[in-house]
Amino acid sequence: MESPGKYLKAERELRNLSLEEVSKSTKIKEDFLKAIEEDRYEHLPHAVYVKGFLIIYARYLGLDPYEVVRRHQKYQEDHSISKEEVELPRQIPLTKKRVRSWFLFVPIFAIILCIAFFICYSYFTSHKPLKRAASVLEEESASVPSIPSPLSGPGKSEIQITHQAAKKEISKLKETETKDSISSEFPPFEVLDAGIGSEIEKEGGFLVLRGKCSEFKCNNQRVYFFTRIKAQRDGKIVHVWLWKGEEFNRIKIDVKPPAWSVYSYIILRPHCLGEWKTEVRDGDNVLKSLNFKATGGS
The missing domain is CATH 2.60.40.1930 (Macroglobulin (MG2) domain)
Incomplete structure (x- = not known):
């Protein structure tokens, strides 16, 4: 499957659009768009913003945002697997001393874990369970902390607009993922x-x-x-x-x-x-x- 960056770049060029035009319309910084098209996600802000940028970009080009997000997830999974395969042969075999130290550490750790479990169990059984539904909802709805970009950052007002738009798109996507693949938000x-x-x-x-x-x-x-x-x-x-x-x-x-x-x-x-x-x-x-x-x- 073609990577999400190459797919978006090909669709943009097919419509004769420049990165500058897309940046002005979507409020996404041009450097961010370029990093997305080159699949350099390590140069972008937090993953939650990357997902929002992909949705905004896909909708601007008239593409299915779910398809673009799926491509991104598949690309990240494949990239992660290939990294593990490269690093695996470099692992150094355990020496006899390290193996012995592990044999000593495991029972000690098991004893500590049992003690901690017993203390926690005693504490929670002696107190009434707290109703945490409201606090959980509040934590989930809390705003994501802003993370500085490793690229040359935009002005405060621009990045606030971009991040707010990204968070709105993420919220919409989460709501519609629990419904049918074709919802009223996206008429056929x-x-x-x-x-x-x-x-x-x-x-x-x-x-x-x-x-x-x-x-x-x-x-x-x-x-x-x-x-x-x-x-x-x-x-x-x-x-x-x-x-x-x-x-x-x-x-x-x-x-x-x-x-x-x-x-x-x-x-x-x-x-x-x-x-x-x-x-x-x-x-x-x-x-x-x-x-x-x-x-x-x-």
Whole structure:
């Protein structure tokens, strides 16, 4: 599996975004972003902030934050295992003297442990158990102490904003991990852009709508309904064309994450006069609707 840093860098470059642009939008310091893309997590603040930075960065690029966090955890596990494998042969075999000292230490330690257990048991059985639920909750909700960064640090206001944003994202992630993988916080489909026009062009590898308008002539011209969909998973959305309040046409279209541009069109015949409406739906749920008018003319 590709490392999280390389994965995020590839997705950023695919969208023609610079680290400076991402830093301004996410409030994450540019040096931090660079360290993330190079998988140099030892140069970042505490691990809890790293997780928050990854979530913010992934959402900004329109990626699944859970997938990025999973990649990071897998990378850390693999890296930890490889380190142990390298260091294992360097271990020096125990000498006879050290083995003997261990044989002496084990029973002594066991005796001390038994005494400590007996003292603790006697103390707790002679006192009423304390209700610690409230204090535990307070400790869990306490703010994480700020840790100075080994990189050139940002200003106080900037790092406070960044760390606060990271803590908010971590809190959201913890809540949603106990629910289904797809929750109401992350709807499967979201309309990023929608419009009605007279032409579709491809520009720089992307679909672009031209001739946006709210009124068209019924002279056998095409009318395009364009939508850009942010998708959390593979699926289908539906374009519905309504004429005078009744369904005229319905088209099912495949969409894929992170974002997908799709369109449908009809041809306005001379008899298609009146009020029109277009809707993009996820099942029976209307995500977006637009109105336009068809008039007579040459």
